[in-house]
Amino acid sequence: MREIDDLSRAIAGLALCGLGQTAVNPVLTSFQYCRDEYQAHVRGKCPALSCKPLIDFEINTACKLCRACFVVCPTGAVKLRAGQEGRVFVDRELCSKCWACYETCPFGLIKVTSEEYPWLRK
Ligand code: SF4
Ligand code: SF4
Numbered sequence: 521m522r523e524i525d526d527l528s529r530a531i532a533g534l535a536l537c538g539l540g541q542t543a544v545n546p547v548l549t550s551f552q553y554c555r556d557e558y559q560a561h562v563r564g565k566c567p568a569l570s571c572k573p574l575i576d577f578e579i580n581t582a583c584k585l586c587r588a589c590f591v592v593c594p595t596g597a598v599k600l601r602a603g604q605e606g607r608v609f610v611d612r613e614l615c616s617k618c619w620a621c622y623e624t625c626p627f628g629l630i631k632v633t634s635e636e637y638p639w640l641r642k
Contacts, residue, residue, distance in 0.1 A: 521555075521558055521559070521562065524547065525548070525551055528547045528548050528551075529544075531543065531544050532544050532545075532548070560636070561574070563636040563637060564635070564636055564637050564638045564639065565634045565636045565638075566634045567634070569632050569634055572616075572617040574638065575617060575632055575633065575634045576610070576612060576615075576633050576634070577610045577615060577617070577622060577630055577633075578609075578610065578630070578631045578632075578633055579608045579609055579610060579631075580629040580630070580631065581607070582627075582629055583607075583608045583627075583629050584627055585608065586626065588624050588625060588626060589608075589621035589624055589625055589630065591624075592620040592621060592624045593618075593621055594616065594618060594620065595614045595615065595618075596611075596614060597610050597611045597612075597614035597616070598610055598611075598621060599611055619632075
């Protein structure tokens with residue numbers, strides 16, 4: 521982030537025309553007002569839950585097994601855990617983060633999460 525900040529200020533200071541001098545304003549302004557968001561994303565977390573690579577869908581253990589999410593999932597990512605009848609989970613490898621299951625569950629039992637440092641997760 522420091523490098524982007526420095527580079528933006530250098531471009532603004534060295535550009536010969538007004539377009540170049542102001543081209544970096546969106547970057548500098550968003551750094552000023554949304555620095556927490558940038559830092560969270562560097563740590564792998566999207567607080568607004570809008571970056572697909574940084575979110576996960578989790579099914580609550582209170583799942584009623586109505587199977588509505590199974591039907592709407594376009595990738596077959598909602599599965600029953602083998603050997604644990606009644607335990608439903610989302611296969612992260614298959615999930616396309618389309619939100620269909622979240623919007624469909626009549627009981628609101630699907631949660632969307634975004635954790636810091638997801639690459640450290642086992
Ligand atoms: S977000 Fe979409 S792809 Fe992922 S489990 Fe839900 S319905 Fe399936
Ligand atoms: S729609 Fe909700 S209650 Fe039904 S199977 Fe999916 S998570 Fe469980």
